[in-house]
Amino acid sequence: MLKVGDKLPPFEGLNQDGQTINSEKLIGKKLVIFFYPQANTPTCTVEACNLSDNYSKLEKAGFQLLGISGDSVKKQKNFHSKFAFPYDLIADESHEILEKFGVWQEKTTFGKTYMGIVRTTFIFDEKGICERVIEKVTSKTAAEQILEG
Template sequence: MLKLGDSLPEFIGTNQNGEPVDSQNLRGKKLVVFFYPKARTPGCTAEACNLRDNYSVLKKKGFQLLGISADSVKRQKNFAVKNELPFDMIADENHDVINKFGVWQLKKFMGREFMGIVRTTFVFDENGICIQVIDKVKTKDHASQILD
């Protein structure tokens, strides 16, 4: 998993509109990259909506947001439209971006083990250097974790 001081990995993802998002074009801005297990589930919806509700504050502080999961473009589109999300949601079905950040890991839930996305948020400065890793995400109050 990426850690403090690491550089933003190079990637080209596909957003909810089927458009490419190139990490090279994200440098020069403060960037929040949040990984979530599955669109339209309760925790992921709470997290995305909390960021949506605080988007103007985050934007005023100079942050750009990017959500990423292993969902399809169609599922990301439905998620973004239904919840009126004002930021890009990357569909990473092949785990290309997910693996570069190191968030595809062994998880345990209700006594069973499986591979999946570990809910994690990375904050990068204008130079593409990781300045914060949030691995204990509070889905209903995530924006305050980023702003603190």
């Protein structure tokens, strides 16, 4: 998994509108990238809505936000439209970005082992250097976790 001190890995992905988002264009402002398992599921919705509800506070603190999951552009569009999120969601069906960040991992639920996304938030400085990694994301207070750093 990407750790503090690591550089933002280069990546490109399609957002909810099918537009290409390039990581190089994100450098210059503080950046929060949050990885979530699946659009429109209860816990992911709580997290994304908490970040949306606190977007002005995060923006005031100088952060830009980006959400990434393994969902399709269509699913991201539906999720984005349903809740009117003020930030982009990237569809990473190939898991290329997920693997670069190290959040595509083996998970176990009810004794069943499978590959999935580990809910994680990465915070980068203006130069694209990772300042913090939040591995134990609390969906209801995701924005507070970012702001308390």
